[in-house]
Amino acid sequence: xxxxxxxxxxxxxxxxxxxxxxxxxxxxxxxxxxxxxxxxLGLRQIYYSMNVEVTDKGDVPEGYKVSRKEKxxxxxxxxxxxxxxxxxxxxxxxxxxxxGELFFGExxxxxxx
Amino acid sequence: xxxxxxxxxxLSVPEGAIVSxxxxxxxxxxxxxxxxxxxxRKGPELLMYTYSSGNKEDGRFTAQVDxxxxxxxxxxxxxxxxxxxxxxxxxxxxISSASKIIFGSGTRLSIRx
Numbered sequence: 001x002x003x004x005x006x007x008x009x010x011x012x013x014x015x016x017x018x019x020x021x022x023x024x025x026x027x028x029x030x031x032x033x034x035x036x037x038x039x040x041l042g043l044r045q046i047y048y049s050m051n052v053e054v055t056d057k058g059d060v061p062e063g064y065k066v067s068r069k070e071k072x073x074x075x076x077x078x079x080x081x082x083x084x085x086x087x088x089x090x091x092x093x094x095x096x097x098x099x100g101e102l103f104f105g106e107x108x109x110x111x112x113x
Numbered sequence: 114x115x116x117x118x119x120x121x122x123x124l125s126v127p128e129g130a131i132v133s134x135x136x137x138x139x140x141x142x143x144x145x146x147x148x149x150x151x152x153x154r155k156g157p158e159l160l161m162y163t164y165s166s167g168n169k170e171d172g173r174f175t176a177q178v179d180x181x182x183x184x185x186x187x188x189x190x191x192x193x194x195x196x197x198x199x200x201x202x203x204x205x206x207x208i209s210s211a212s213k214i215i216f217g218s219g220t221r222l223s224i225r226x
Contacts, residue, residue, distance in 0.1 A: 004156070040121065042201065042218035043157070090156050100145065100205065102214065104156030 002027045006091050006105035013081055014113050021076045021108045023091030031094040032074040033058070033102070034066065036087040043090065049074055050096075081112040116140050119202055119217030127225050132189040136202035136217045139183065143204040143215075146178050148187045151199045151219065160200070161187065192224045 004025045013019055025032065033048035035058075045058030049068040063085055065077040074093075078085060088109050092102040119136045126132055134148075145164055149157035161176040163169045163185075169176045175188040185204070189196055202217040 040218055042117075042119075043216040045213070092156075100207075100212070100214075101147075101159045101162070102149075102157075104158065106156050107154070 002103065004091055004093055004103050004105040006089075006108045008108060009106065010109050012111045012113065015082055016080050019078050019081060019110075021078075021089055021091075021110070023074045023076065023105060024072050025074075025091075025093040025103070026072065027093060027095070027103065028071065029093035029095050029103070030071070031096045032068065033092045033094075034064070034074070034076045035090045035092065036060065037090060037107075038087050046076070046089075078110075081110075083112050086110060086112050114139060115218075116215050117202060117204060117217045120220055121218055123221040123223060125223040125225060126192060128192060128194060130192050130224075132187075132192050132196070132222060132224075134187040134189075134200050134202075134220050134222070136185050136204075137183055138185070138204060138215075140204075140206075140215075141180075141183070142206040144207065145205050146176070146185050147203040147205075147214075148174075148176060149201040149203055149216075151201060153198075157201055194224045194226050197222060197224045 007022050030051045034046040035043040044060050047066040049055045091105040117138045148161040150160045151157040163176045166180045173190045177186040199219040199221045201219045205212045205214045
């Protein structure tokens with residue numbers, strides 16, 4: 001089954017404690033991206049990757065890091081989380097062809113205390 | 114001003130009603146227009162995709178684009194309780210991975226049995 005898998009789905013942490021949200025896709029997609037979804041603000045892009053070892057900032061990259069060492073994986077790293085990073089996070093991938101459809105994971109709800 | 118504006122709702126209608134969901138946008142470079150559906154605790158999934166102006170029909174769903182007015186709509190006929198979800202409009206200037214997709218903030222729809 002074609003899918004994008006994120007872990008963890010739910011996480012409560014404290015300010016300053018480094019965490020990583022993993023994302024893996026099994027569709028051999030070149031393009032992967034991270035979004036955060038906040039009420040009234042919709043989906044905002046954090047970082048994206050066009051291919052292995054190629055990453056770039058989206059609209060709200062501050063406080064986040066990413067890496068793309070393998071085609072299927074695109075982890076999101078919060079080196080020193082702060083309460084304003086409390087949000088619902090989505091990883092997405094796309095082939096970049098046809099309709100350019102984004103395939104989303106099921107989301108990771110992060111709370112930073 | 115946001116590039117894409119969408120009424121957040123919530124919108125509640127009785128089963129069987131025709132639903133109209135809308136977005137306005139400001140960037141005339143947008144050429145590809147999409148509607149994503151997001152069920153509670155799930156990631157968005159592509160529902161409809163339209164290129165440039167005109168209508169596109171898929172079962173009970175019709176997507177309409179009016180580029181002259183910078184206005185897009187999604188109509189749902191014979192609405193069902195299973196249509197209850199958040200609907201996100203999205204648009205982009207191109208379908209390649211290099212083209213940024215801008216999302217509306219989403220309209221929460223509830224269909225009453």
